[in-house]
Amino acid sequence: MICLLGGLLLLVGCGKNETEAVAETVETLQIEEPTKPVTEEEENPVEEEPSAEVDSYQTDPVPRDKPKPVEPQKAEITETELHCTLSISCATLLSNKELLDPDKVELVPSDGWVLQPVKVTFQEGENVFQVLQRVCREQKIHLEYMDTPLYNSAYIEGIHNLYEFDAGDLSGWMYRVNGWFPNYGCSRYQLQDGDVIEWVYTCDLGQDVGGSNGARE
Amino acid sequence: MQHRDAFSGYHPLVNFLFFALVLGGTMVFMHPVSLCISLAGALSYSIYLKGWKKGSLLYLPMIVLMTAILNPAFNHEGMTILTYLPSGNPLTLESIVYGIAAGAMLAAVILWFSCYTEVMTSDKFVYLFGRILPALSLLLSMTLRFVPKYKAQFQTVREAQKCVGRDSSQGSILSRMKHTVTIFSIMVTWALENAIETADSMKSRGYGLPGRTAFSIYHWEKRDKLALLWLLFCGCSMVCGAFLGGMKWRYFPTMRGAGLTGLTASVQLVYLALCYTPVALDRREDWKWKHLKYEI
Numbered sequence: 001m002i003c004l005l006g007g008l009l010l011l012v013g014c015g016k017n018e019t020e021a022v023a024e025t026v027e028t029l030q031i032e033e034p035t036k037p038v039t040e041e042e043e044n045p046v047e048e049e050p051s052a053e054v055d056s057y058q059t060d061p062v063p064r065d066k067p068k069p070v071e072p073q074k075a076e077i078t079e080t081e082l083h084c085t086l087s088i089s090c091a092t093l094l095s096n097k098e099l100l101d102p103d104k105v106e107l108v109p110s111d112g113w114v115l116q117p118v119k120v121t122f123q124e125g126e127n128v129f130q131v132l133q134r135v136c137r138e139q140k141i142h143l144e145y146m147d148t149p150l151y152n153s154a155y156i157e158g159i160h161n162l163y164e165f166d167a168g169d170l171s172g173w174m175y176r177v178n179g180w181f182p183n184y185g186c187s188r189y190q191l192q193d194g195d196v197i198e199w200v201y202t203c204d205l206g207q208d209v210g211g212s213n214g215a216r217e
Numbered sequence: 218m219q220h221r222d223a224f225s226g227y228h229p230l231v232n233f234l235f236f237a238l239v240l241g242g243t244m245v246f247m248h249p250v251s252l253c254i255s256l257a258g259a260l261s262y263s264i265y266l267k268g269w270k271k272g273s274l275l276y277l278p279m280i281v282l283m284t285a286i287l288n289p290a291f292n293h294e295g296m297t298i299l300t301y302l303p304s305g306n307p308l309t310l311e312s313i314v315y316g317i318a319a320g321a322m323l324a325a326v327i328l329w330f331s332c333y334t335e336v337m338t339s340d341k342f343v344y345l346f347g348r349i350l351p352a353l354s355l356l357l358s359m360t361l362r363f364v365p366k367y368k369a370q371f372q373t374v375r376e377a378q379k380c381v382g383r384d385s386s387q388g389s390i391l392s393r394m395k396h397t398v399t400i401f402s403i404m405v406t407w408a409l410e411n412a413i414e415t416a417d418s419m420k421s422r423g424y425g426l427p428g429r430t431a432f433s434i435y436h437w438e439k440r441d442k443l444a445l446l447w448l449l450f451c452g453c454s455m456v457c458g459a460f461l462g463g464m465k466w467r468y469f470p471t472m473r474g475a476g477l478t479g480l481t482a483s484v485q486l487v488y489l490a491l492c493y494t495p496v497a498l499d500r501r502e503d504w505k506w507k508h509l510k511y512e513i
Contacts, residue, residue: 103467133305144293144306161296161470 057152059184066180069188070127071152077125082193086135087117090162090201092208099167099203107161114160115139117196128175128186128197129154153185162201170205181211222266222336223502224495228441229341234448236333239492242455243325248466248474250485252321258492259328265496266335277328281320288316294469315468336495344433355424359415367408374403444494451491458484 054060055069062068091112093100100108115135122131129145136143142161145154156173157164164172175186176198182189191197206212224232243255260274267273290302295311302308339358346354378384378400385397423429458464463484466474475481 104470107470137301140298142293142296142298142307142309158294161294163294 057150057184062183066182067190067192069182069184070190072127072129072187073152075125075127075190077123080124081121082124082191084120084122084131084191084193084195084197085117086115086120086131086197086199087113088115088141088159088199089113090160092201092203093162093167096167096203099171101166104162104166114162114199115141122191126191128177128189128191129156130187131191131197132156132175132186132199148185151185151188153187155185156199159199159201167201167203171201171203173199174202174206174209174211175199176209176211181206221502222495223499225336227444227498228435228437229337229345231441231444231448232336232341233345234445234452235491235494236329236337238448238452238455240326240329240333242488242491243322243329246459246464246488247318247322247468248464248485249318250481251464251488252318252325254485254489254492256321256325256328258489258496259325259332261493261496262332263328265499266332277324280324280327281317284320284323285313285316288319289313292316296471311468311470311472314472318468332495340433341435343431344435347431367404370407371400371404374400374407378403444498447494448491451487451494454487455484455491458487464488 057069059069089112090108093108094112097105097108118135120131120135122134133143133145135141136159141159143156144158144163145156147153148155156175158166159173162173174181175189177189177191177195179196200209200211202209202211224235239255239258242251243259246252246255260277263274289308289312292312292315293302293306293309295307295309297310298307299310299313300308339361343354343358375384378396379387382388383396383399385393385400387393388396419425455464458480461480463475463478463480466472
């Protein structure tokens, strides 16, 4: 009887210690977090943002010379009219026709251009997705997208009836602005005057278009 | 008017093979003509079996309408853009047509299954599969038997309670709830007792022992042989025709498929003949009876 009681006490004691230890670590974490990034940023600026500053959508650090994501809900669209260039290409499918769904081979244009580069007028504050959607409607190009709240952006599932996974598990649409594949969604990329947007179809998770972003490393 | 079904009198193997072929064909062939054939065949056989009741088939257009609306809400594939949905995604002709096709397939499968339950009674199923899958066929037939049995018992209990003024439709809300709970409790008690009795009864009758035979009145006759040969012929030509592309149809990105070639026409005709086999047999028998009556 006494033995059992002792064991019970011991168990209770252990449990108590453990919870206290957890509480302590939580506290220290809470104290450290806000101070650390501030000092780092002020004293020794690095090439990439410190990882402690991830936003609520877990975006990886954006290179210093590239534009940071702007949430579409916060973007202010003004009357100012600016211009950019937009193109849609599935040239990678020309050399990967054996991978492509046989029913969709006829959709691939002979030169790979779904939309040749065109100059597009947009209003200041608009993002890549808004421009793509508007141009696709005007040019009568099929476009299907899905809103992904997890990344606060639209995800392009298919353009011109060419869908993700139509040419293997690693295929889908990617976008490139001024030669750089942004590491965040197209609804969060706010356009600047003169930007060059290219939508490209990849069959190899971005490797065949030069935009793997280290996904396969 | 309800008729005596001649096809049900055929050997269970013939019945089962027919439904296996027809259900398989309905689920595999998405060619619009095949879907129409299957739906028409199922509809006429169902009406022949169960008679034409007003409103009993109202759910069929509802199913088709539902899928025709639901599919384009989630599927935006297709080259023919009709308009844009409020979400910004396109509404395409192909997705609507595919929705209608899927609804027709669903309706046809439901109709064929409703005919299946009429024709393939549980003793036929146990007769066919009692040897191969003894446990499963027994379980299936017992489970399926429980539903009507419970329904009947529930009705009995309710009526008995109603006599003493304790039905779930009598009294204030609180007493109604009480009565419902009582009826439920009676049902549970009865079900448990019934299960024990069934188990005891089955055990004493030698269920589960090796070498136990089951009574059946099914004989293999010449007409069954002919029907089986016909079904095998239909099945083989359908499979061959499908492999040769006679039933091919694609809905995305543009609608296209096997056109009106000799192959397609012949395969579809065989499919049509297969789907109308029971109705044709029934009609023949009706005609024969009528003729014999006139001769008297």
